[in-house]
Amino acid sequence: xxxLILGGSRFLGRAFAAEALDAGHDVxxxxxxxxxxxxxxxxxxxxxxxxxxxxxxxxxxxxxAGPWDAVVDTSxxxxxxxxxxxxALAEAAGAYLFISSASAFADFPSRPLTADxxxxxxxxxxxxxxxxxxKAGCERAIRENFPGRVLVHYPxxxxxxHETSGRLTWWxxxxxxxxxxxxPGDPKRPMQLIDARDIARFxxxxxxxxDPGRYLLAGPKGHTTFGEWLAACAQTTGSDxxxxxxxxxxxxxxxxxxxxxxxxxSPQEGEAAAxxxxxxxxxxxxxxxxxxxxxxxxxxxxxxxxxxxxADEDGRINGHGLAPAEEQRILAALKH
Numbered sequence: 001x002x003x004l005i006l007g008g009s010r011f012l013g014r015a016f017a018a019e020a021l022d023a024g025h026d027v028x029x030x031x032x033x034x035x036x037x038x039x040x041x042x043x044x045x046x047x048x049x050x051x052x053x054x055x056x057x058x059x060x061x062x063x064x065a066g067p068w069d070a071v072v073d074t075s076x077x078x079x080x081x082x083x084x085x086x087x088a089l090a091e092a093a094g095a096y097l098f099i100s101s102a103s104a105f106a107d108f109p110s111r112p113l114t115a116d117x118x119x120x121x122x123x124x125x126x127x128x129x130x131x132x133x134x135k136a137g138c139e140r141a142i143r144e145n146f147p148g149r150v151l152v153h154y155p156x157x158x159x160x161x162h163e164t165s166g167r168l169t170w171w172x173x174x175x176x177x178x179x180x181x182x183x184p185g186d187p188k189r190p191m192q193l194i195d196a197r198d199i200a201r202f203x204x205x206x207x208x209x210x211d212p213g214r215y216l217l218a219g220p221k222g223h224t225t226f227g228e229w230l231a232a233c234a235q236t237t238g239s240d241x242x243x244x245x246x247x248x249x250x251x252x253x254x255x256x257x258x259x260x261x262x263x264x265x266s267p268q269e270g271e272a273a274a275x276x277x278x279x280x281x282x283x284x285x286x287x288x289x290x291x292x293x294x295x296x297x298x299x300x301x302x303x304x305x306x307x308x309x310x311a312d313e314d315g316r317i318n319g320h321g322l323a324p325a326e327e328q329r330i331l332a333a334l335k336h
Contacts, residue, residue, distance in 0.1 A: 001070065003204075006071065007029070008044075012074045020072075028044075028062050029042045029043070030045045049075075072099070073085075079134060080124075082098075097150075097206070098150065099203070102154050103135060109274055124144055150212065151212055156193075157218075159193050160197055161196075161304075169300065170315075170320045172300065175230065178241050180243075184226070186268070187225060187226055188225050190225055197291075198290050202286075216282070244331055258272065261321070
């Protein structure tokens with residue numbers, strides 16, 4: 001197939017490009033060339049999706065050999081911009097796969113999710129707002145311009161090589177330093193993590209199969225726990241780290257920022273009670289395969305060791321993680 005990826009040089013877009021190339025597809029990427037090098041083997045068209053002239057040039061250059069079979073959009077965030085791009089591409093591609101987010105659902109993360117849960121009410125021409133509603137508006141904008149030809153996937157927490165958000169990467173960096181590590185909440189708390197490469201492989205499978213389903217993408221229930229995840233980090237890094245688990249109420253008392261202070265931690269009650277309760281069974285039945293979390297941790301560490309440092313002077317990555325002094329203060333308080 002001929003595949004156009006809007007993005008294609010960072011994390012999830014890069015994973016799609018790599019999986020598509022490995023499958024033998026003809027891959028075009030459209031990006032500004034600022035976020036990183038394109039993978040060898042792709043056809044790169046430079047441009048900004050906010051610039052109509054760049055979109056016109058993309059269509060002219062990219063379809064010289066015929067239309068694309070599908071567009072893969074991993075970088076759409078503003079409905080009005082996404083809608084303009086979809087209009088420009090409507091006659092140049094057969095299908096449009098939009099990678100949305102679990103955050104597009106109005107009930108997330110307070111209530112369990114299915115792919116039929118209600119989306120936020122965001123218009124298709126919105127230009128500003130919060131992340132989740134904007135993702136819902138982007139989907140509406142695409143459906144207006146690719147009627148009957150849209151695939152929408154809603155990932156949960158995405159991990160894997162080239163992840164720079166600071167979720168797995170911060171934990172790997174911290175655990176690699178060894179010693180006593182502050183761990184959050186309950187080590188038996190189940191998690192539904194998913195590797196970017198598995199999202200890409202499933203997305204391409206759906207395009208190839210002509211499957212227009214709406215799917216929640218997350219690891220199957222029982223895939224891993226917080227304790228198993230951190231233990232995999234310790235084993236992978238060869239660290240002597242040992243974990244001291246702090247109850248939710250202690251972390252709240254010490255004003256640890258939910259979700260980012262200790263990445264992916266949130267209390268098991270309240271507004272984020274169902275953050276790890278997504279119904280991924282339909283996607284699994286349709287062909288989604290989630291690799292063991294140990295494989296994701298291993299491959300991410302192999303990449304991270306050779307990557308430029310992502311951390312600031314306090315060891316945080318993209319605002320994620322605790323400064324060493326703060327971690328030690330909480331660990332000391334737990335002993336009294």
